Amino acid sequence: MGFHLYKFLMKCNLLVLYIILFLPLMCYAKDQDNKVATNITDSSNVSEAETPALLEDYYFNIESVSMETEIPKDWKRFDFHGFFGVTSPVKGRDDDSQQPSSRFLDENEATLWIGKRISKKLSFDSEIEIKKGFTQYDLEIFKFDYEIIDKLLVFHIGKFKFPLGIERFVEAGTFNKLIDRPLPSIRIIPGTYSDIGGMFHGIVPLPYDTKLKYEIAVTNGLEGPEPKDVQQLWDNNRNKAIGGRLGYECLPGLEIGGSYSRGKYDEDNELDIDFLGADIQYKRGNLEVRGEYITSHVEQETIYGGDYSRNGYYLQTSYKYPFNLDYLKYLEGVVRFDSVDPNRNVTDGEEADRIALGINYYLNEHLEFKFEYEIENEPGEEIHSKSFVQAIFRW
Template sequence: MKKVLLQSAVAAAISMSLMTTATAQESSALDIGRLALAGYGDVTYIDQPNMKDEAGNDIQNNVVARFVPIFLFQLSEKIHIEAELEFATTSEGETETVLEYANMHYFFNDNTIITAGKFLLPFGQFGANIHPSWINKAASNPGIYGGHGGNGSLAGVTYIMNDTGVNVSNTWDLGDAGRIFTDFYAVSGPRQEAGDHGGGVEIESKNGDNNDSMAFGGRIAYAFLPEWEIGMSYYSGAYSDDGDLNYSAYNIDFNWVGSYSSVRGEIFGSTAETEGEDEGEEEGHGEEWVKDFDKSGWYIQGTWQARQLGKAWLNPVEFVVRYSDTESDFDGSVEHDFEEDGGKTGSRIYYGVNYWLEPSAVLKLGAESTSIENEEASHTSVPDDRIFLQLAFGF
């Protein structure tokens, strides 16, 4: 039923777009046939004296660097092509190359953009718009996000999601009343991690699909720009190889920007169906069951610009504080499928000061401390206090 509703919403979004005049913009940021280069990069020093790997060895302080070029090509007035690559050094000194996204945008009319290919899912605000290091006010990601830069001993409850499929994006201008943004997409969807008992949920994009079921999702947001915006996102799809087990997630994001300060945050929740069997029946086989495994989290972040004090030498200075919290209903009964989630939930606080060298170049000094709620269940939990020094730039 949920999939039918989401499919109907996609069709409705396209139908409503037909009511607007399908005219392309005469002025364009790119000339037809022209290739442009944008992107960002960063160099980060991480001091982590108490961190250990799974074998109990000390994790050394390290310096990591990234260069993330974005290629933009205008094929015609209505068709733009975009791709982002990430070149990064790992903690082992190796170079890692990742295709973050590659897609085509078709400007259906002044309100509607149809995107096809691999793209960042419009799920919340951080993953789609804020994760680039020169836009992210902190030197690390919010605690609810795993992967993409690591999260220390705290297991994230979601990822910065990208996938392959089609997205229909609309902007509805309400005049003085603000704007409404809508996105509806159909993508390959989550897949089942490898494991003796089936494994957990893997959301990172890969070629092909492990079942014949697609995932559907979308985001609806209301904005009174430039001050504030609030959005709601939903995502649902079958993840098991046989297509019988489903994963669903929601996100509520909010953002307020004032003259000298800002507040933003997200509330996340997810449910993954798991299967197993109870012990005690004959021949070692028990009664089969399906159980929901829930994970949730939230973060809130505030910034303040010291230029409010009216001192010229303080104009480039900005202060940042962020608090994250994650939790799950892990009780051991789904340990084989979701062992990586056991006990690695808790809270994290980040403090930082930024010095803006240019409008798109910033030097960040930050510190964060993590508290794990259930260290006995995590097996590998250790004190997790880190200090960051990062130079980030956009171009």
């Protein structure tokens, strides 16, 4: 009883701290409405009222690393680029209870991207992640896109990120506002969840400048309930996972969405695993607020503990202030609170609440430095903190 009361008080204190820190910032952002402040991935002429980036805008493309207002669109050539990230701990323990990013060699990584416009409607792109101290190579994306009806109906086939939630759009180091990812995205959803299959997605314009965004996918599915149980090539059963996301842009810059996925994960096609999520994001100029709640139910044989459920959520706010100096393009502040419970039936030390504070310094459009400080609360342990820095070079 004492621990649960303490955990509740901890959540309240952290949320109060969150509000205190960012209420002045949001007020300041409102005062900046007449200033042009664009994201590092946007053109310098983008309006402050720009809506959240579309699905395809999050993929690595040449616009991601350029500040130019006009970029050649030569569909006959291959586009090749990526990023290289180096992470180092400043303070923190290096044991199993910590996030992997506190280990120097494990989280240094590189991502390589290549894409080509094959025809007016058909394109190809692939993404390779080199991680774990440059000892592990993962083919994250390898897919063909065919625009059946412009942006209204697009078909993916190949290997792609499964359409569950919104954090998948910004998990790469160049888009992630912090160094660590939210706890639910690595302890409930399988890390970078890529799968083989087909998907339809598109954007449906609605009255009053609103939009409906949809993604529907059929893929091989997971091979187990743990985050590491992601199939790479061969399916372990005949069942397919079906899932997707619906997003509704109800106001310029404000989008709410929901995700669902279900499939059988065992070799005998008997045990289900499902995911249900809700998300919200708001972007105006260089101010961004995003949050997500994820819950999952896992069927499991009685001898292994029976069925169980898990859930988690995060809330993140960031503001990027433009300086446009020779050696300082942007300075960005970030705050995120996240919480996760990988098995609600037991208290085994895997639950955690965390608050993360970050400062990002953009030297130019190709070089970025990040600093992150975290305070984490886990059952049976004293509240502990850690910090680390990261340098990212993109081309």
